[in-house]
Amino acid sequence: MNQFNGKPQQITFDITDRCQMQCVTCSKWKTAASDVINREMTAEEWKEALTKLRNWLGEGFWFCFSGGEPFLRPDIFELAEYAHSLGIKIASMTNAFGIQNLYEKIADSKIESLNISLNAINNPLIHDESRGRTGSYDKVIDAIRELQKIKKEKNSSLGINIATIMFPENIEEIIPLVEFVTRNKINGIMFQLLDDKESFHGYNVQKGCQTSLYKMPQELRVKYKNMAKRAIEVIDRLIEMKRAGHSIYNSYEQLEAMKIFFNNPDDILNNIICDVGSTNFAIDPYGDVRLCFNMEPVGNIKETLPEEIWLNEKSENCRKMTKKCKMYCRMLNCNFKHNFANFNKSFMRKCINKITRILKR
Numbered sequence: 607m608n609q610f611n612g613k614p615q616q617i618t619f620d621i622t623d624r625c626q627m628q629c630v631t632c633s634k635w636k637t638a639a640s641d642v643i644n645r646e647m648t649a650e651e652w653k654e655a656l657t658k659l660r661n662w663l664g665e666g667f668w669f670c671f672s673g674g675e676p677f678l679r680p681d682i683f684e685l686a687e688y689a690h691s692l693g694i695k696i697a698s699m700t701n702a703f704g705i706q707n708l709y710e711k712i713a714d715s716k717i718e719s720l721n722i723s724l725n726a727i728n729n730p731l732i733h734d735e736s737r738g739r740t741g742s743y744d745k746v747i748d749a750i751r752e753l754q755k756i757k758k759e760k761n762s763s764l765g766i767n768i769a770t771i772m773f774p775e776n777i778e779e780i781i782p783l784v785e786f787v788t789r790n791k792i793n794g795i796m797f798q799l800l801d802d803k804e805s806f807h808g809y810n811v812q813k814g815c816q817t818s819l820y821k822m823p824q825e826l827r828v829k830y831k832n833m834a835k836r837a838i839e840v841i842d843r844l845i846e847m848k849r850a851g852h853s854i855y856n857s858y859e860q861l862e863a864m865k866i867f868f869n870n871p872d873d874i875l876n877n878i879i880c881d882v883g884s885t886n887f888a889i890d891p892y893g894d895v896r897l898c899f900n901m902e903p904v905g906n907i908k909e910t911l912p913e914e915i916w917l918n919e920k921s922e923n924c925r926k927m928t929k930k931c932k933m934y935c936r937m938l939n940c941n942f943k944h945n946f947a948n949f950n951k952s953f954m955r956k957c958i959n960k961i962t963r964i965l966k967r
């Protein structure tokens with residue numbers, strides 16, 4: 607019999623696999639099939655999913671629209687309105703490339719928190735090259751400036767946040783990005799470690815994977831090694847800045863774990879357990895539900911109640927697999943924060959002391 611009785615804390619609606627960018631870190635734009643739009647759940651189907659979740663979880667839970675680029679679906683506002691009418695709170699991710707005609711609409715909408723992806727501030731080329739489209743940086747900066755202005759005029763409570771991936775080319779941009787956030791009274795910034803681009807894959811072609819057999823690609827391992835010393839110094843500075851009151855969303859524990867990861871990825875990989883199976887409920891554009899975005903679906907929200915999916919045999923098996931999983935996406939924001947309790951703290955102290963000694967040399 608199933609002994610698990612928790613409920614999900616992190617609910618994601620990936621409403622489309624489509625995207626107009628060509629990010630070098632992501633494979634969604636390459637893998638979304640051409641007829642994908644015909645297979646995406648309709649607004650009515652998403653509303654039914656929202657009603658089912660509300661009936662199960664009650665009012666007040668948060669979910670996040672993501673993708674692909676969620677603002678490629680014009681009905682995102684209708685879905686946000688509907689979710690709000692049910693007492694559900696809504697956040698959304700965006701690359702901010704196609705939202706220039708939507709600023710007023712976003713500020714007036716029921717989306718309460720907008721997370722804008724930005725990978726550099728002093729050098730626009732770094733952002734544009736990471737996103738694969740010239741002019742992307744200018745659009746993000748325009749979106750931030752205009753949304754901040756409209757927010758003030760309308761006295762809107764919309765939260766604006768920055769989401770930044772950390773990779774070798776942008777390591778000198780990390781501290782200036784925090785300074786930019788503070789100077790411009792943006793609500794906050796969160797940093798992501800660079801993950802394998804194959805993890806960010808169109809769901810229509812995703813077959814799931816045997817995560818316990820997975821090895822970090824050598825190319826990525828070399829990237830991490832080459833940036834390690836500087837990355838550790840930068841993260842130390844982030845910790846100081848967070849203590850001084852800059853709005854950095856990553857927890858101190860995650861920042862410390864990132865340092866250990868840069869020093870030797872295997873130290874983390876052998877010492878934390880992934881807890882996504884107990885916390886995550888991610889719905890893809892076709893209604894398939896996953897507890898881990900890299901694994902096979904555990905059910906489809908169009909056909910089955912979410913509470914039945916959450917406790918079915920596939921979910922139970924998936925939970926067992928996630929506990930054994932050796933992939934390093936445990937370090938990603940959406941996966942890490944739940945499992946710090948599983949990390950061996952005395953081992954962590956030893957690692958931090960070792961890193962401090964290396965840095966002092």
Ligand SMILES: C[S@@+](CC[C@H](N)C(=O)[O-])C[C@H]1O[C@@H](n2cnc3c(N)ncnc32)[C@H](O)[C@@H]1O
Pocket residue numbers: 625629631632672673674675676699700701721722723769770771798799800801802803806
């Ligand atoms: C997959 S995107 C979807 C939402 C939207 N298209 C965007 O880019 O903001 C969600 C977040 O994942 C980040 N991301 C993309 N590739 C990544 C990678 N290889 N490792 C870590 N984060 C990545 C993006 O920068 C973005 O902040």
Ligand code: SF4
Pocket residue numbers: 625626627628629632633634635673674675701737806
């Ligand atoms: S990271 Fe976002 S913007 Fe970039 S290709 Fe992937 S889905 Fe599109």
Ligand code: SF4
Pocket residue numbers: 817880881882898899900901927928929931932933934935936941
């Ligand atoms: S580490 Fe966690 S999120 Fe990543 S593949 Fe394994 S189970 Fe999934």
